[in-house]
Amino acid sequence: MRNRLRAIFLVMSSLVIAVGLLYADLKKGYYSPAQLGSVQQAAPIELLPDSNYEVAAFPVPAVDLAPGDGLQDVQIYCNTCHSPRYITMQPPLPAAMWESEVNKMNKTFGAGIPEENARKIFLYLQAHYTAENRKR
Ligand code: HEC
Structure with a gap:
């Protein structure tokens, strides 16, 4: 027994x-030295050059920006990544801050706005969106 x-x-x-x-x-095998420190991810989907991509219509709220010199530049350049409503969403900012805000869009976020137009834009923002002159 x-x-x-x-x-x-x-x-x-x-x-x-x-x-x-x-x-x-x-x-x-999962911890072999060859894979240490490497991040594994799936291969990206191959996009075909003749593919069509479509998005459905989506509402774009109208933004009531102050009329004035530079407004057209704002409408052209400040529309690509987000609504220009971001301007009116801000509290009235000091003039210098509007300049650095436009520089930030360009340098940090890569907006690629030509210098001359960027200047027109921050002059426009300084003329209409500081505590001293903001009306809307
Ligand atoms: C290349 C893309 C891009 C363009 C073009 C762009 N922005 Fe932005 N903007 C961003 C990103 C990214 C943020 C921050 C993320 C967010 O809040 O969506 C932002 C945020 C802002 C904000 C909120 C405050 C802040 O600093 O986060 C303001 C105001 C603004 N943008 C103004 C402008 C103006 C004025 C223009 C035109 C000169 C402009 N943006 C063009 C990408 C862009």
Whole structure:
């Protein structure tokens, strides 16, 4: 009886050890040094040059900007990434801040607005959207 129990115990423990070793062997591949520090991601979908992409119509809320010199530049250049409503959403900003705001769109966010137009835009914003002159 004792020997039988011992035999069962030995067989069971060898099984546990065997499964453990097998699992460790399967697992070790995931941590091989070649992959350390690399981020794995799926290959991007290949876009076909003749594909058509469509978006449904979406509402664009009208933005009531102050009329004046430079408004057209704002409408042309401040429309591509977000609504020009971002201007009217701000509290009245100090004049210098409008200049740095336009520079930020250009340098940090890559708006690529030509210098001359960027200047017209911040002059327009300084003329209509500071605490001293803001009407709407
Ligand atoms: C290249 C894309 C791009 C263009 C073009 C662009 N913006 Fe932005 N703008 C951003 C991003 C990105 C943010 C910040 C993220 C957000 O809030 O959506 C932002 C935020 C703002 C804000 C909110 C305050 C802030 O600094 O986050 C204002 C005001 C603003 N833009 C004004 C303008 C004006 C004025 C123009 C035209 C001169 C302009 N933007 C053109 C990308 C752009």
